[in-house]
Amino acid sequence: MFLFFGLPFLACFHENRPKTEDRQELYFQVIHVPYFYIMKKINAFFHLVALLFVMSACEEKDNIEPVGNWELSSAVLGNPAENATITLDETKPDATVRFEWGAAMSSKNYGVTYKLVLDSAENADFKTPILTMATGDAGKNQFLTPTATQLDQALSAAGYDANTTVKLKWAVIAQSLSKESVSPSKTVSITRFAHETHPTTLYISGSATEKGTDVTQAIQLRPLKDANGNQTHVFEGYTSFTSGGTFKIYSQQNAQSLVYGAANGGGLRKNGTAIAAPGAGTYRVTVNLNTNTYSFLKIDRWSMVGSAIAAGWGGDEPLQYKGNGVWQTSVDIEKTEGFIFRANGDWGYLMKRVKGTTNQLVMESQAAAGTFEDIPATAVGKHIVTMNLNGEQYTYSIVKDETVTPPAAMPDKLYLLQGGTVVAELVKDGTTFKTNGFIALEKSKTYTLNAANDGSGTAFTTTAKVGETTTPDADAVTVPVDFGTGSAPIAVTRDQAYQITINFATGKLTWKYYNIKLFHWDDAGGGWDARNEYLMTYKHPYTFEGTFALKANYDLKFNSPWDVQFGSNGTALSGTMTNGGPNFKGVTQAGTYKATITVTPDYKTAEYSFVKQ
Structure with a gap:
């Protein structure tokens, strides 16, 4: 805006808007500025002059296309020709069938992909x-070559029997940005392999199973193999069922899986009805795809049998089912000898270790x-034994049982x-x-x-070794561990003098020991901050020693900051110190000394010596 003295000012505002239906609009806004008053001499008068200028607006063309104002044509199908026939040869499972088509076109030349x-x-x-496949080159290729196996398995999953001819149709879906077009289809007849192809994995899922109806959580069955490691097309799995529920068998853990169910006349068939669970309990499920059958073996119990346990070969030690094909027990292993797992007390169902x-x-x-052997027990004592019959390979583990049963009552002594x-x-x-002091x-x-x-009363034990710690060289080392009834011997990690406190209310045993350091500093010269702290070595019983310059x-003191501070006002190089005594100043000649201190169990006094080397 410009101001002119004595004149009004015309302001013109021009607004461009996108073109609509080839019309343009001009908008003008005129602002009328009032008179300016001009005083001349003494008698002032006012003049008002208004001048109106009309200014034309410039035109700006809109070149933005409306969203979606473009087209995507359909692909033009080529081979296989209409009503073509294709026979899949199971002796050539990797042979391919070529599907090809002409390009679909975007009116704006956007990229196009195909499936x-x-x-x-x-x-x-x-x-x-039945089958969806994207093409190569990130979906840009105008052909696809599925193998005979891929086509046969897709037809099998759709429920078509082997050695049958299926009338199908095929098409190509083209996609460009958010647009999609489906080509006109062509019919084709495909004959499946003469014999059924079997999946290499199987899973069970349904309302009767431990994992429920979510197929992505289906329970895997183990594929059994022959002596040469080849697939037998027989699968088995150990799991529990609920009463009144059902399940189906899947080749994969997804919705595109081949699905097996019960056949009308008994046995197994693709896309059959849901299989009724045999009842509540734990079972071995066996699926035989060669004969299209399934069966159940009820597992009343799995047990340990063998000379490693007290019952020996004439009895057994039952394991508890933990779910997901896992059994477990805590057992006292009495001998480092062999044992096996036996189902239902039946010698016909034995699990042994695979040799090697x-x-x-x-x-x-x-x-x-000759490919199996008894399971060796390598250590005696209480152990947790686990048998895992889940997945493709069955396994076992034996680990020391660190748990204890909390004490039921507190003894008098x-x-x-x-x-x-x-x-x-x-x-x-x-x-x-x-303990009365440190032991x-x-x-x-x-x-x-x-x-x-005399050891004839109630026995108690701990879950860990006394003295077992990740900070063995700390000043005062103390660790609480679980404590309860049990006859397992208590082991010690390192020689030391321990104070032991047992709390029957919390079920904890707490042990504690001190490390002793020789503090060495120039007290008169203000050298506390520059002191040496020499860690001494414990020697059984109650003795700490070390050789230092x-x-x-x-000034010298034997410390375990700050519970223990042995010192003496004596000057002899051997004698008695008290906990809390004054700084020792008896070393009057510089040199290398072997320092030794033997403490009393209550850490109140100690015998010391400094021997120059």
């Missing part, structure tokens, strides 16, 4: 095709002679024993027992806790 669809000739459209493996299992009756000898009688205080324990020995001093007239 082949194949369906029953009776279906009105291709909304649920560390944990693989095989049913003896399904394996070649509690003793720590080693080989029948009382090491310590623990002191009772409310719901806890505690020197050895790694080379095992210990027991018992309510009687010491300076003359430095």
Whole structure:
């Protein structure tokens, strides 16, 4: 806007808008500016002059196409020709059948991709095709060459029997951006392989199964193989069923899977009706695709049998079913000898270890002679034994059982024993027992806790070794572990003097030991921050030692900060120190010294020595 003295100003605003139906509109807005008042001399008068300018607006052309204002033609089908016949040869499973077509065109020359669809000739459209395949080169190729096996398996999955001729139709779906076109179809007759092709994997899913009706969670069956490792087309799996439910058998864990169900006259067929569960319980399911049959074996129990356990070969140790084909038990292994797994107490159903493996299992009756063996137990004591009959390979595991049964009652007395000898009688205080001071324990020995001093009372044990820690060199090391009834011996990770506290209310045993460090610093020179902290080595019983370079007239103390602070005002290089005593200043000559300190079980006093080397 420009202002002119004594004149009005005309402002013109021009607005361009997109063209609509080849019309254009001009918009003008005139702003009338009032008179400016001009004073001349003493008598002022006002003049108002209005001047109107008409300005034309410039035209701007709209070149934006309306969305979707373009076309996508259909592909033009080529071979196979209308009413062509194709016979699939099972002796040439990798032979291909070529489908080809002419290009579909976008009126704006946008890129086009293709996919082949194949369906029953009776279906009105291709909304649920038997086969859908995208072409190569990211879908741009105008041909596709599925193999005989791919076509045969698609027809098999659709429920067509082997050695039958199926009348089909095929078409090509072209896609460009958001547009899609389906070509006119052509009919083609395809004859399947003379013999049925079997899937290499099978799964079960349904309301009766552990995983329910979600096919993506279907339970895998194990494919059985012959002595040469070839597929037998027989599958089995161990699972539980609910009463009144049903299931079907799938070749894949998805909706495009080949589906098997019950045939009208019994047995198995593709797209059959849902199979009724045999009843509530745990079963072995066997599916034989060679004979189109299925069967169930009820599993009342799996057990351990063998000389490794107390019952030996004449009894058994039952395992509990945990779900998903897994059985488990906690058992005392008494000998490092062999055992096997047996179903239903029947010697005809034995699981043994596959020779040459560390944990693989095989049913003896399904394996070649000489390829299996008894399962070896490699350690005695309480162990968790697991048998996993899930998936393609059955396995087992044996791990030490670190769990304990919480104590049912608190005894009046509690003793720590080693080989029948009382090491310590623990002191009772409310719901806890505690050692009277620190007890020197050895790694080379095992210990027991018992309510009687001769070991005849209730026995107690822990879930872990005493002294087992990830920070063995910390100042005061303490760890709580689960504690309960049990006769398993208590092992010790390292020689040390331990304080043991047992809380029957929480079911925890807490052990504690001290590491001793020799502190060495120039106290008079203000050298505390530059001190040495020499970690000493524990020697059974109650002794700590180490060889260190010491300076003359430095202050010394044996510490486990800050519970333990042994010192003395004496100056002799050997003698007695007290916990909380003054700094020791007895080293008056610099040199290398072997420092030794032997503490009392209550850590109140200690005997020390410094021997110059």
